[in-house]
Amino acid sequence: MFAYIIKRLLYAIPIALSVTVVSFVLVYLAPGDPLNAIAPADAPEEVIVALKSAYGLDKPVPVQYGLWLLRAVQGDLGTSIASGRAVTAEVLSAVSNTLLLAGMAALGGVLIGCILGALAGYRHGTWIDRVATVVSVIGVSIPHYWLGLVLTIVFSIWLPWFPAMGAGPGGSSEWLWDVEHLRHLVLPALTLSVIPMGIITRTVRALVADMLEQEFVAALRARGLSAIAIFRHIAKNTAPTVLAVAGLQIGYLMGGSILVETVFAWPGTGFLLNTAIFQRDIPLLQGTILVLCMFFVVLNLLVDILQPLIDPRMGRG
Amino acid sequence: MTTPLVSLQDLSVQFCGNRKASALNEVNIELAAGEVLGLLGESGSGKSVTLRTLLRLHPERTTKIRGRMLVDGQDVLALKGRALELYRGGTVSMVFQEPGLAFDPVYTVGQQITEAIRAHESVTEQAARARALLMLERVQIPQAKRRFDAYPHELSGGMRQRAMIALALACQPKLLLADEPTTALDATVQIQILLLLRELQRETGMSVIFVTHDIGAAVEVADRIAVMYAGRIVEQGPVGQLVRAPRHPYTAGLLAATVGTENRGQPLMAVPGSPPDLAALPPGCSFAPRCKHADEACRSRVPPLLSSAGQAVACWHPLMPLAEAA
Numbered sequence: 001m002f003a004y005i006i007k008r009l010l011y012a013i014p015i016a017l018s019v020t021v022v023s024f025v026l027v028y029l030a031p032g033d034p035l036n037a038i039a040p041a042d043a044p045e046e047v048i049v050a051l052k053s054a055y056g057l058d059k060p061v062p063v064q065y066g067l068w069l070l071r072a073v074q075g076d077l078g079t080s081i082a083s084g085r086a087v088t089a090e091v092l093s094a095v096s097n098t099l100l101l102a103g104m105a106a107l108g109g110v111l112i113g114c115i116l117g118a119l120a121g122y123r124h125g126t127w128i129d130r131v132a133t134v135v136s137v138i139g140v141s142i143p144h145y146w147l148g149l150v151l152t153i154v155f156s157i158w159l160p161w162f163p164a165m166g167a168g169p170g171g172s173s174e175w176l177w178d179v180e181h182l183r184h185l186v187l188p189a190l191t192l193s194v195i196p197m198g199i200i201t202r203t204v205r206a207l208v209a210d211m212l213e214q215e216f217v218a219a220l221r222a223r224g225l226s227a228i229a230i231f232r233h234i235a236k237n238t239a240p241t242v243l244a245v246a247g248l249q250i251g252y253l254m255g256g257s258i259l260v261e262t263v264f265a266w267p268g269t270g271f272l273l274n275t276a277i278f279q280r281d282i283p284l285l286q287g288t289i290l291v292l293c294m295f296f297v298v299l300n301l302l303v304d305i306l307q308p309l310i311d312p313r314m315g316r317g
Numbered sequence: 318m319t320t321p322l323v324s325l326q327d328l329s330v331q332f333c334g335n336r337k338a339s340a341l342n343e344v345n346i347e348l349a350a351g352e353v354l355g356l357l358g359e360s361g362s363g364k365s366v367t368l369r370t371l372l373r374l375h376p377e378r379t380t381k382i383r384g385r386m387l388v389d390g391q392d393v394l395a396l397k398g399r400a401l402e403l404y405r406g407g408t409v410s411m412v413f414q415e416p417g418l419a420f421d422p423v424y425t426v427g428q429q430i431t432e433a434i435r436a437h438e439s440v441t442e443q444a445a446r447a448r449a450l451l452m453l454e455r456v457q458i459p460q461a462k463r464r465f466d467a468y469p470h471e472l473s474g475g476m477r478q479r480a481m482i483a484l485a486l487a488c489q490p491k492l493l494l495a496d497e498p499t500t501a502l503d504a505t506v507q508i509q510i511l512l513l514l515r516e517l518q519r520e521t522g523m524s525v526i527f528v529t530h531d532i533g534a535a536v537e538v539a540d541r542i543a544v545m546y547a548g549r550i551v552e553q554g555p556v557g558q559l560v561r562a563p564r565h566p567y568t569a570g571l572l573a574a575t576v577g578t579e580n581r582g583q584p585l586m587a588v589p590g591s592p593p594d595l596a597a598l599p600p601g602c603s604f605a606p607r608c609k610h611a612d613e614a615c616r617s618r619v620p621p622l623l624s625s626a627g628q629a630v631a632c633w634h635p636l637m638p639l640a641e642a643a
Contacts, residue, residue: 219419222372223433223484224406233421311423312468 005305012301019297020072023289024065027282055081068286077287082279087287090272095291097167098261098268100175102253104189109196110246116197117204124209132201139198145259148191152263155187162186165265188264192257196249203245207238240307240314247303251296320390322491322524323348323371328384330363330370330548338595340366342548343384345622350491353518353525355539355556357532357571361592363548364528365414368494371526372405389491407437410485411494412514415501416477420469426453426480427465430487437488452483456513475506479513486517493518495527499534511537532575536560541627544568547593547603549619554628564628564635567604602633610634 052058056067071078077087113136120132156164163169168181175181211217211234220230258270265271269288276284308314323346330341341363348354356364369375370382373393386393389408396404413419421429430449434440440448446465453461456479469477478498485493495514499507515538518525529535535542535556542559544552544567552565563569570588590607593599602620605611614633622631625639 215413215415215418216421218369218374219411219413220421221374222405222411222413223436224402224404224488225432225436226402229432229436233424236423237421313422313470 008301008304012297016294016297019293020069020290023286023293024068027286028061078283080281080284082281087283090284091287091291094267094269094272097175097266098254098257101188101192101266101268102250102257104185105192105253106196106250108189109193110200113197113200114204117201118208120205121208132205136198136201139194142194144191144194145263147194148260148263151187151191167267188260188266191260192253199249200246204238204242207241208234211237236310240311243306244303247299251299254292254295321347322350322389324387326385328386330366331381332379333381334379336596339598340548340595344550346543348524350524351522353527353539355535355542356526356528356545357535357542358545359530359592362545364545365496368411368496368526368528371494372409372411403437406433407488408490409492409494410490411496412481412485412498414497416481419481422469425466425468430484433484434487449487452487456483474502475509478502478510490523492524495525497528514538532571547598548595549603549631550622552630558628562637564630564637565632566608566610566636569636
């Protein structure tokens, strides 16, 4: 088991490296010149050259990548062109906000998804199953920026229960665990939780329904185990797959919340990414993409390590 | 005669899923304590259904059960909740056909036996573990201590079936149901498992219902054999008599299709045709369409199971009349 973890950790290194290459190069494939954003269109040649060398844009791309990587591993992602502040600090503050939002959404989505899915699986073919299926299909297919707007209209405008903008009163991005801040969290977290909820419901429903048909469940009943004890067996058998699906969903939530964070002006990574794209703020863009990609790498690593701890048949290869 | 341990009276089972299928039709079985009954028949004849009905394993919503089932003085069809849980695995337990599919893959063999013991008796975890280990030793699993912590997929097929037997016997059941326990195993391992089952039966004095389509296996372990066809018992009798002098044409057909000492060197005789559709049974004897002795009476009326001196046959034209019991 220990050897497996070490091996899996070593695998993560080349994956992480290729992620850095992609996140660095992708930005160069996008049309437009970053200097357009800071230098006036009629700036004299010397000013452009001076700016280029100041940002290191005059060197060949591989050299730029090398220098960038060297600084990145030391925690320095450069300076934002638009705001002039350190990218690392900006990204970290956005990441903590997004983690909070995605964490809440994932918690709610996975929890409700598991409960609905298990109910539907156990009551396969009954009205409960049909209701759960409809809910999960709606959850998966509804565009969530639209859902965000509808929730805002209903719970923010018609019924003034929850605020619709920002992560706290007065547009501050500093998070505090108090009622006022939690109220800001409700609508965006609810909106975001709908997709993982739908996907987890579908996954759990299919797994549980399939599991109940298996010979070993009949064998468990033949041993005289109670319904609760049998449920424990089913839960442990479905857990590895649910974990894998949930891990991917949380990864998507970390970066996929661009639209929702924009709708609710939530100061997270999605919002930051959106800003960076429109301002052609290349260091900020690269830094944000890199951090988001690293989340995927780390999440997958965690799932890969957790799975064989639950199911002994996995991860012995 | 004392009261039998198991008594099935006119037991009928109907599955009403998308189509209705009569899996069991008025089956009567009596089994004394300590007796071993071999249930013989081809696929779909109702052998496994009988065992699963005895443990009430069929989905309640889609299964209709009629008749009576008495096991150890309990009316099995009336059992509910905790009583049913104690009955399953406590009074009656089962060895499944595929030991690879009948264990939960994510718990060790030892954990599963321990869990089963603790579901029936209020003993400590340690005591249950000790007993589980003892059971593994009793079914002759080498290095039982090490195998205790093995996951099912880490054991060989024969080892797994031994562990399955250990699990089934862990709570000293009065009746063991064995559902083709050797079908999924290698030929050499099959014999070992059969011998083990016979040995354990003699040691514990439990009753066994042994389902098989292998006449050789049935002869090896059973005291009595019941032959099933299309959800009915067509012939019943002590092993020796039934094998030497079958009365029902179907039993004779099964015997002729088996390699034995008498027909060595001759081509095997297959029973022509295939078993009837359980959703549309013929009005008369279900075997009539495949039987060369069949006449009008066979095709119009179901023959009753008539018994005399421990033997029974359900046929309008038995190969040998019952009274002439040898």
